[in-house]
Each structure stands twice: as structure tokens, then as C-alpha cells.
Amino acid sequence: MNIVIVDDDQLVALSLQTILEADDNIHVSATGCSGSEAVRLYNKYSPDVLLMDIRMEDMNGLEASEIIIAAHPDARILLLTTFSDDEYIIKALSLGAKGYILKQNFECIAPAVNAVYNGQTVFGEEIIGKLPDLLGHSESHSTDVERSPFADTQYEISSKEMDIIRLVADGLNNKEIASRLFLSEGTVRNYISSILDKLCLRDRTQLACFFYKNLKH
Known part of the structure; x- marks a missing residue:
């Protein structure tokens, strides 16, 4: 490396x-x-x-x-x-x-x-x-962060996808998520790739931001 x-x-x-x-x-x-x-x-x-x-x-x-x-x-x-x-x-x-x-x-x-x-x-x-x-609360804390483009939309996210998004936001890696949800690492990777495509996000960091801004209650 x-x-x-x-x-x-x-x-x-x-x-x-x-x-x-x-x-x-x-x-x-x-x-x-x-x-x-x-x-x-x-x-x-x-x-x-x-x-x-x-x-x-x-x-x-x-x-x-x-x-x-x-x-x-x-x-x-x-x-x-x-x-x-x-x-x-x-x-x-x-x-x-x-x-x-x-x-x-x-x-x-x-x-x-x-x-x-x-x-x-x-x-x-x-x-x-x-x-x-x-x-x-990033929108009120900093003018450098744009308002999420997803804030006023509905999300077609399954319960399994929601579980994975939540665990990504908690900082777990694919192996840890797979163990927690009784899935294979390959299945977790496929889920995350699909979620990123669905939400037009680039990576896990943006997915964590998306969760805390739009989905966490």
C-alpha cells in the first residue's frame, strides 16, 4: 500500500x-x-x-x-x-x-x-x-453544507435496506453487518451498491450523512 x-x-x-x-x-x-x-x-x-x-x-x-x-x-x-x-x-x-x-x-x-x-x-x-x-443539524450549523436534495422526497427503501443503512451509519464494515444480519459479505456489498445507486449517493460516508439527515427519527 x-x-x-x-x-x-x-x-x-x-x-x-x-x-x-x-x-x-x-x-x-x-x-x-x-x-x-x-x-x-x-x-x-x-x-x-x-x-x-x-x-x-x-x-x-x-x-x-x-x-x-x-x-x-x-x-x-x-x-x-x-x-x-x-x-x-x-x-x-x-x-x-x-x-x-x-x-x-x-x-x-x-x-x-x-x-x-x-x-x-x-x-x-x-x-x-x-x-x-x-x-x-448540519444545515443550521454551517453554510458550507448544502441542504440534502432528498429532504422532500419519499424513499422506496425496504426494511432490510434500512437495517443495512443504519448499520453503515453506525460505522460497521461489511463483515460486521453480514454477521449482525446473518447475510454473506457479498450480499451486503450488493445491497449497499444497490442502495447507493437508488439514492444517487457516491459512498458510505454520503450514505451515513443521508441517514442522519433524512431517516433517523
């Missing part, structure tokens, strides 16, 4: 590289120190996961994420910050970032990178507790 690390503190970037390369499955292709470098390095190396700080001068991590995801919709970006800032969390979700964790949780970084690489969406424990409230 090839990783690019971008952090405006070179010591932090090197520390992150040391932590990640202790995992035999991870190779750090390059490090950078700004959002503009993140864009350049992503285009050059096409990393499996981009691990990037949010608060940087020149161009911050959210701005860089927006540019990268617009050009590479399948980009896996894991955002790091020392701040559990509500506005940043909402913006990261709306952009389609695959994770948002606090930088100081060093022991969680390598597992989070592996999870994002394997198609999961990852949030630190401090952030998970905020998601229902943030996503349920």
Missing part, C-alpha cells in the same frame, strides 16, 4: 512516516508540507491513501481535498487534525473524505489507514460521538 503524508510540521510528517512504515504493508512514497503539495504529490504518485493535516498555510487540507476529489472521485483521503472542530468535520464529510481522526491518537493511525485502504470510513472516538448531532 502506497501512502503520501502531508503535514506542515516536518517533524510530525517524519514521525507519521516512522509509525506507518513499521507496518510491513505500508510504504510512504512521499511527504509534503502544504495543500498545494498534496495536490501535486497526489497527481504524481496516485497513492492508495493520502494522509493529510487540515490546518496548513497556503492551502489547507480541506481545500486540497476538494481539488483532489474533484479530479479523482475515488481518492481515499484520511484527514488528521489536533482539533475536533465541528465545522471541519461537517466539511470533511460533505467533500467525501474517507476519515477524520485526531493526530494525537498515534496508536490509531496505522489501523485507520488500513481501514480506509480496505474501503471503510474511519472516525476517531471523539468524533463518532458528535456525528448524529452534527449530521442531523
Whole structure:
């Protein structure tokens, strides 16, 4: 797995590289120190996961994420910050970032990178507790998040699909959902693909946002 690390503190970037390369499955292709470098390095190396700080001068991590995801919709970006800032969390979700964790949780970084690489969406424990409230009221909290296009429509969602959507929103991966609902992982993947197509959503992050904005009561 090839990783690019971008952090405006070179010591932090090197520390992150040391932590990640202790995992035999991870190779750090390059490090950078700004959002503009993140864009350049992503285009050059096409990393499996981009691990990037949010608060940087020149161009911050959210701005860089927006540019990268617009050009590479399948980009896996894991955002790091020392701040559990509500506005940043909402913006990261709306952009389609695959994770948002606090930088100081060093022991969680390598597992989070592996999870994002394997198609999961990852949030630190401090952030998970905020998601229902943030996503349920995001329109009033931030002008950066557009009102859901589904807010005034009816959804043709079966009870089984609803169960799967709820478990995705709770952060479970396909294996865990399959175990919970007594299904095969392949069946869960097919359900999720069908749900995303039906609701015109891009990924699991958007599906979680959709659940909290429109379906959670």
C-alpha cells in the first residue's frame, strides 16, 4: 500500500512516516508540507491513501481535498487534525473524505489507514460521538453544507435496506453487518451498491450523512 503524508510540521510528517512504515504493508512514497503539495504529490504518485493535516498555510487540507476529489472521485483521503472542530468535520464529510481522526491518537493511525485502504470510513472516538448531532443539524450549523436534495422526497427503501443503512451509519464494515444480519459479505456489498445507486449517493460516508439527515427519527 502506497501512502503520501502531508503535514506542515516536518517533524510530525517524519514521525507519521516512522509509525506507518513499521507496518510491513505500508510504504510512504512521499511527504509534503502544504495543500498545494498534496495536490501535486497526489497527481504524481496516485497513492492508495493520502494522509493529510487540515490546518496548513497556503492551502489547507480541506481545500486540497476538494481539488483532489474533484479530479479523482475515488481518492481515499484520511484527514488528521489536533482539533475536533465541528465545522471541519461537517466539511470533511460533505467533500467525501474517507476519515477524520485526531493526530494525537498515534496508536490509531496505522489501523485507520488500513481501514480506509480496505474501503471503510474511519472516525476517531471523539468524533463518532458528535456525528448524529452534527449530521442531523448540519444545515443550521454551517453554510458550507448544502441542504440534502432528498429532504422532500419519499424513499422506496425496504426494511432490510434500512437495517443495512443504519448499520453503515453506525460505522460497521461489511463483515460486521453480514454477521449482525446473518447475510454473506457479498450480499451486503450488493445491497449497499444497490442502495447507493437508488439514492444517487457516491459512498458510505454520503450514505451515513443521508441517514442522519433524512431517516433517523
